Amino acid sequence: MRAVAKRFGKRDLLFLGILSALLFLGCAVFYLTGLKQGAAAEVTVDGTLYGTYPLNRDRTVDIRIGDTRTNVLVIQNGTADMTEANCPDRLCVHQKAISRANETIVCLPNKVVVAIKGGRQRKLDATA
């Protein structure tokens, strides 16, 4: 069996080095561009628009598919948070509240996507 006796080679170092540099760059871009405060939460169900809810108005949105209430979205203090879901894993409920542009909460079983849309640039510090 070849190559399994050795842990690490020069090529691995090069490969992993370049890869981690690219990923670091990607994440840096992600965090530098992702700091815009969002304006509204857009809910889509199965690819079609369900409703758009501005983040500056607190409210609770029941998301219904047919006659069943599948998810509950709470908009509070400028953030959107999924608080209830009728699916087994409830990953969307465990996810933190979102407020920045392009952030999403996804409920895969119900095909519900909450995406934060648009908005102004986050206010810079007074000293800046």
Add this chain to the structure above:
Amino acid sequence: MKHKTAYLGMSLALALILSYVEALIPFHFGIPGIKLGLANLITVVMLCCVGAKEAFVVSVLRIVLAGFLFGNPFGILYGLSGGLLSFFVMYLLWRTKKLHVISVSVTGGIFHNIGQLAMAAAVVENKALFYYLPVLLAAGFATGLLIGILAQEMILRVKRRM
């Protein structure tokens, strides 16, 4: 290999136990889809030590069985999309015979998340999900690195008995 059926069965059982251990630890990173993928340890070890066919069979069976035992049908769908893509990329990379276990595992971790994210975006028909791609790729790198180190150490210790 003399006792191939028994050996593959044991590998599958081990992979299922790792899946179970992972299901027991409830950890959420704020972004769904990020997890350790402990059971992929068996996939990596088998791919690098036993053979691609065996690794593939055990990997697919593990995802399906673990989905029914500890998860849900959606978990199987995403597990398979990530698992199959990452398996084929790891297989191709391993076949080039240029890199070691650790690099293969890291690549596998990254492509696992690419596969899962692509499937998720296709199911909900929403491209907005790709916003998280950089974070998911970095997470795949980190978990792949950890699994790769574990796999390498495991291979060094059990290779002679395989």
